[in-house]
Amino acid sequence: MRSTPTTVLTSAAAMLTMWLVAAPAHAQAPAKAAPTAADWAALAKLPDFTGVWEVAPGGGGAGRGRGTPQGPSLTPAAAAKRKELQSLGREDNQTANCVPPGMPGIMGQPYPMEFLLTPGKVTIVIEAYTQVRHIYTDGRPLPDDPDLKFHGTSVGQWEGNALVVDTIGFSPLTELVANVPHGDQMRIRERFTLTGPDTMSIETTVTDPGVLSAPYTTTRVLQRHRSWTIAEYVCQENNRNFVDEKGKAGIRLDDPAGAPRK
């Protein structure tokens, strides 16, 4: 079919109509102005979080950070649930199958993370499991009814030399700590503070009515490595570990250069 001026006009009208009809469905946030030169210049006045950071030696690694030695204070119901889960004797969790841990565990991995500051946003590029956290610092409120995500939904604000981040709305596939499923009201507040030229502390406070009988605060210390870059981490590249439905952990030991065993 040849494109006559009439068919072109008709198609254009049809597309315009579709766009007009479809547009409101996407218009959840008010139109956002493009960042100005002043917005970019304002970033220089913020604390310098740029670069690659890793949990410092003794800085509270292995997923937990430095909290109370006995861990979080649980409500009787959550303590009973933990006891029940512990009694199952599960040897591992889904990270063995390459499912990322989500929040808060993702912030305590033995791998670095990089902070990127752009107007209205802080982005944390996390090497472990190739994860990204998006923290909006443009003044928007937290959503009333967020979709449930591994990292939740985060907003932040600058308070002096600290970035204070509030996060809600976590996937049921994540845990508060091992054998403690979080509730739907879990909320995480993180305070990121520069404590030296290349050191940062992250104070993390978790509240979760029904699960925690008191706020659970842990502190982690990060060291900046200016010369580092974030490396690729594709967990499915050569993952030989697994955990089955019953929680039994195993390893696939078939020799890649030979015949599979058994």
Place this chain on the structure above:
Amino acid sequence: MRTLTFALIVVVLVAAGAPGVAAHHSFAPFNMESEKTVSGTVKKFDWTNPHTWIWLDVPNDKGAVETWGIEGMSPNYLGRRGWTKNSLKPGDKVSIVVRPMRDGSPGGMFVRATLADGRELRQTGQPTD
């Protein structure tokens, strides 16, 4: 005694904030209270995530060669501690201390290795800039 030594090592590692292989999976498949030395020839070295794997051809007591699979930390972790993809090459003669598989399969978790020229490989230590 072994158990106590291991418990002490765990306490020291945790106190030092040293991450374990446990960041990605648990130690359950390995006998963490046992060490075994296997000596042989490197068949292949997988410089891959989430773990490196050394495939080691080891002569067994029946005169046959058995290929052992030995799991190490990731290239990301080791690369910041002096290792490269060429730290082990096919044909290298090496003795490796492992925490053996609990089920007796020919495999284990890497502890340390000694090459024919006396060079020692470890996975611990602080990262370098």
